[in-house]
Amino acid sequence: MIVLSFFFPFAYTADIISTVEFNYSGELLATGDKGGRVVIFQREQESKNRPLSRGEYNVYSTFQSHEPEFDYLKSLEIEEKINKIRWLPQQNAAHFLLSTNDKTIKLWKISERDKRAEGYNLKDEDGRLRDPFRITSLRVPVLMPMDLMVEASPRRIFANAHTYHINSISVNSDYETYLSADDLRINLWHLEITDRSFNIVDIKPANMEELTEVITAAECHPHQCNVFVYSSSKGTIRLCDMRAAALCDRHSKFFEEPEDPSSRSFFSEIISSISDVKFSHSVKVWDLNMENRPVETYQVHEYLRSKLCSLYENDCIFDKFECCWNGSDSAIMTGSYNNFFRMFDRNTRRDITLEASRENSKPRAMLKPRKVCTGGKRKKDEISVDSLDFNKKILHTAWHPKENVIAVAATNNLYIFQDKLN
Amino acid sequence: MQKRPPPSALSLLQLAASHCLPYARLTAICAGEAEGAAASVLNQAYETLMTLATKKTRDGKRVEKLKMLFGLAVNEAKLTSQRTRLKNQNGFHLCRLSREVYTFVSPSRMSGSLLNMFSKGTKRKFSDGGEEISEEGLLGARVASSYSLQRQSLLDMSLIKLQLCHMLVEPNLCRSVLIANTVRQIQEEMTHDGSWHMVTEAFCSAGQSPSERLVATEVLCRSREQDAEPKVFSVISYEGCREEEVVADETLCSVSVRDTVSNVYLAGRMGQCWEKNELSGIERDEEVLEDSRLGSGEDEEIDTEDEVSTEGPKTIGQVFGTFEIKNGSPGPDSALEELFSDVDTSYYDLDTMLTGMQSAPKMGPYDLLDSLGPSHGSPSIMSTPNCRSDLNELDHIMEIIVGS
Numbered sequence: 147m148i149v150l151s152f153f154f155p156f157a158y159t160a161d162i163i164s165t166v167e168f169n170y171s172g173e174l175l176a177t178g179d180k181g182g183r184v185v186i187f188q189r190e191q192e193s194k195n196r197p198l199s200r201g202e203y204n205v206y207s208t209f210q211s212h213e214p215e216f217d218y219l220k221s222l223e224i225e226e227k228i229n230k231i232r233w234l235p236q237q238n239a240a241h242f243l244l245s246t247n248d249k250t251i252k253l254w255k256i257s258e259r260d261k262r263a264e265g266y267n268l269k270d271e272d273g274r275l276r277d278p279f280r281i282t283s284l285r286v287p288v289l290m291p292m293d294l295m296v297e298a299s300p301r302r303i304f305a306n307a308h309t310y311h312i313n314s315i316s317v318n319s320d321y322e323t324y325l326s327a328d329d330l331r332i333n334l335w336h337l338e339i340t341d342r343s344f345n346i347v348d349i350k351p352a353n354m355e356e357l358t359e360v361i362t363a364a365e366c367h368p369h370q371c372n373v374f375v376y377s378s379s380k381g382t383i384r385l386c387d388m389r390a391a392a393l394c395d396r397h398s399k400f401f402e403e404p405e406d407p408s409s410r411s412f413f414s415e416i417i418s419s420i421s422d423v424k425f426s427h428s429v430k431v432w433d434l435n436m437e438n439r440p441v442e443t444y445q446v447h448e449y450l451r452s453k454l455c456s457l458y459e460n461d462c463i464f465d466k467f468e469c470c471w472n473g474s475d476s477a478i479m480t481g482s483y484n485n486f487f488r489m490f491d492r493n494t495r496r497d498i499t500l501e502a503s504r505e506n507s508k509p510r511a512m513l514k515p516r517k518v519c520t521g522g523k524r525k526k527d528e529i530s531v532d533s534l535d536f537n538k539k540i541l542h543t544a545w546h547p548k549e550n551v552i553a554v555a556a557t558n559n560l561y562i563f564q565d566k567l568n
Numbered sequence: 569m570q571k572r573p574p575p576s577a578l579s580l581l582q583l584a585a586s587h588c589l590p591y592a593r594l595t596a597i598c599a600g601e602a603e604g605a606a607a608s609v610l611n612q613a614y615e616t617l618m619t620l621a622t623k624k625t626r627d628g629k630r631v632e633k634l635k636m637l638f639g640l641a642v643n644e645a646k647l648t649s650q651r652t653r654l655k656n657q658n659g660f661h662l663c664r665l666s667r668e669v670y671t672f673v674s675p676s677r678m679s680g681s682l683l684n685m686f687s688k689g690t691k692r693k694f695s696d697g698g699e700e701i702s703e704e705g706l707l708g709a710r711v712a713s714s715y716s717l718q719r720q721s722l723l724d725m726s727l728i729k730l731q732l733c734h735m736l737v738e739p740n741l742c743r744s745v746l747i748a749n750t751v752r753q754i755q756e757e758m759t760h761d762g763s764w765h766m767v768t769e770a771f772c773s774a775g776q777s778p779s780e781r782l783v784a785t786e787v788l789c790r791s792r793e794q795d796a797e798p799k800v801f802s803v804i805s806y807e808g809c810r811e812e813e814v815v816a817d818e819t820l821c822s823v824s825v826r827d828t829v830s831n832v833y834l835a836g837r838m839g840q841c842w843e844k845n846e847l848s849g850i851e852r853d854e855e856v857l858e859d860s861r862l863g864s865g866e867d868e869e870i871d872t873e874d875e876v877s878t879e880g881p882k883t884i885g886q887v888f889g890t891f892e893i894k895n896g897s898p899g900p901d902s903a904l905e906e907l908f909s910d911v912d913t914s915y916y917d918l919d920t921m922l923t924g925m926q927s928a929p930k931m932g933p934y935d936l937l938d939s940l941g942p943s944h945g946s947p948s949i950m951s952t953p954n955c956r957s958d959l960n961e962l963d964h965i966m967e968i969i970v971g972s
Binding site: 310311313329331357358359360362379455458459461464 | 722725729740741742743745746748749750874
């Protein structure tokens with residue numbers, strides 16, 4: 147069972163965080179916010195001098211990824227909010243990530259510079275050009291150390307391929323291609339080619355009035371570069387094989403949980419709408435070979451079932467919570483309201499609810515498990531479902547790929563929790 | 569960053585100025601203070617609301633409830649719904665639609681969540697509820713109709729949400745689709761148990777005198793041959809509302825209402841119904857000009873509550889609120905036209921709603937008339953003589969609108 151301690155609050159309160167993602171090694175953590183900024187945190191190397199500061203995350207780089215744009219044709223503004231960030235596996239000293247807003251995907255290169263050349267022949271230290279007639283001798287510039295500078299530069303801009311809002315991007319296992327999904331279409335890109343993309347899924351009906359289903363998330367298979375999955379607002383997941391056809395409108399596998407007729411309500415469809423799909427390696431775990439029902443189901447918001455009408459009214463019912471696996475696929479985490487987040491241990495079938503809040507936790511103290519009670523007598527320390535704050539929601543969470551370190555975005559605060567060191 | 573402005577406080581003010589001053593003040597406050605509202609401003613709004621409320625009734629209990637509603641003083645008392653408590657905590661803004669209907673608009677979610685709060689001793693029972701039924705002594709009947717009530721308010725809520733979609737920078741397609749599906753679902757269910765038919769009958773029933781005007785320009789209640797589901801929508805517009813207060817909340821896309829001693833149906837239906845209808849795929853036949861300047865002959869007294877229960881009008885009024893009437897409003901038409909002069913009708917095109925794209929309106933000016941023809945309409949509409957003469961009027965007005 148995961149026990150989390152080491153509450154380490156960041157003072158990063160610039161703007162509402164809209165995505166959180168660890169890179170492949172877990173050394174870097176990227177966050178995107180509503181203002182189009184990307185902030186990357188880097189884990190400190192463990193050092194003997196400060197044994198307690200095991201791998202704290204500090205700001206490594208900040209850059210403006212997307213700017214607000216205006217679509218003159220539609221007379222609408224395009225938000226600069228970063229919807230997703232995905233890292234590319236590291237192949238050299240630089241780091242690469244893809245970041246996307248509603249319409250445009252950008253490939254950023256983040257590189258370090260800690261040396262600079264000194265002793266140029268043609269210009270002096272201030273940068274002014276030297277008079278060639280005064281140069282009497284040649285010298286070889288030497289590299290001198292300088293303060294570490296982290297630069298981010300946009301390497302590719304993939305634009306104009308999506309009519310609707312991009313909700314997911316996913317890097318393929320071949321590390322050459324990636325897919326981007328909007329509400330009705332999924333496109334496949336090559337990382338080197340920005341002026342073209344292949345449309346591999348299109349669920350737009352000929353007549354828009356017949357639209358009843360949209361794509362909510364998509365992801366590439368972690369190992370098979372021809373397989374990907376996408377989820378829909380009707381609670382279905384489709385697995386597609388790109389080798390089967392150029393346009394993957396017909397799925398290879400189709401996953402849908404049959405509806406329990408006794409619990410059907412007007413909200414059934416909305417609450418069955420899948421908000422996030424992650425291969426493990428919803429918080430329903432689907433076995434790829436068993437299509438008719440999920441292997442495991444974790445009730446995340448069960449206590450809200452009686453409040454569906456309220457949630458519909460205040461639009462909270464449409465909140466899309468992301469889920470993530472831990473490195474060993476033994477646990478699943480997702481966020482909830484009132485700055486709660488929940489973790490489910492697949493082996494022990496136990497779960498824990500924790501709160502991400504400065505007021506209620508002290509730094510370096512263990513987090514106290516929370517419990518929500520739905521009615522009747524409220525025990526001490528329990529929180530009544532009526533007093534949940536629906537404005538404080540944790541939509542984005544990320545789990546370190548190897549260790550028990552999690553990043554939780556609560557509106558405009560980023561919390562990083564680590565497992566207790568024994 | 570300039571977002572597309574919400575329906576302007578100015579236009580609301582224009583309208584309200586001619587009709588209801590306190591409402592104007594309140595709405596302006598709420599509309600103008602979308603973000604970072606100062607507490608004092610909100611308090612002022614609260615006080616205004618409270619003044620209004622207390623003016624209308626001297627019921628001390630009502631004041632108590634309202635206080636709690638606004639989160640000003642929390643006394644232990646029967647709150648009307650847990651839901652309301654929830655909303656207040658989250659700092660929603662209040663807008664008052666009418667004497668007894670309050671609307672909360674969330675500033676943080678520009679999608680405009682609207683909630684209706686009924687303060688007149690009515691406790692609504694919702695699926696999240698389990699609240700006690702009202703004190704009115706209609707306990708038994710209420711229980712039976714509470715599901716229908718819920719369903720009805722859910723429908724209203726959904727239609728309002730759809731309506732608000734176009735106000736966004738670019739509407740969230742997923743959300744729009746989910747809401748539209750919910751509406752369709754409700755409509756199907758209501759169709760199956762016959763309630764929908766009653767709604768449309770209510771719409772179709774002729775016969776108020778011209779001076780009382782709540783209008784549905786067009787209500788189509790149809791059973792298509794292809795599928796037996798009647799699809800309905802209504803467009804409520806207001807024409808010649810000389811003697812009525814026009815309470816128009818542009819977010820609800822204008823409504824003109826008359827007082828209801830008994831029944832009023834409001835608002836949200838307009839536009840959204842049309843859009844919802846389109847979603848049902850009927851658009852070819854049922855054209856509606858969303859532009860509410862369509863006059864119509866129909867003086868519909870729309871009693872939505874009738875369809876769900878056989879209770880007296882009093883309860884209907886309670887549920888859906890009553891709308892004030894003031895006399896002597898000067899030329900509501902001009903106010904309305906000003907209000908709508910900057911409304912882009914392409915908003916109400918389905919595509920616009922769903923995707924934020926503006927496209928040409930799908931219907932021509934005379935399609936409306938065509939669809940009112942006998943081949944389409946249900947007998948109940950066509951049989952009323954009022955319709956015929958009113959069609960000419962309609963024709964005339966449409967010409968004006970189209971500018972031909």
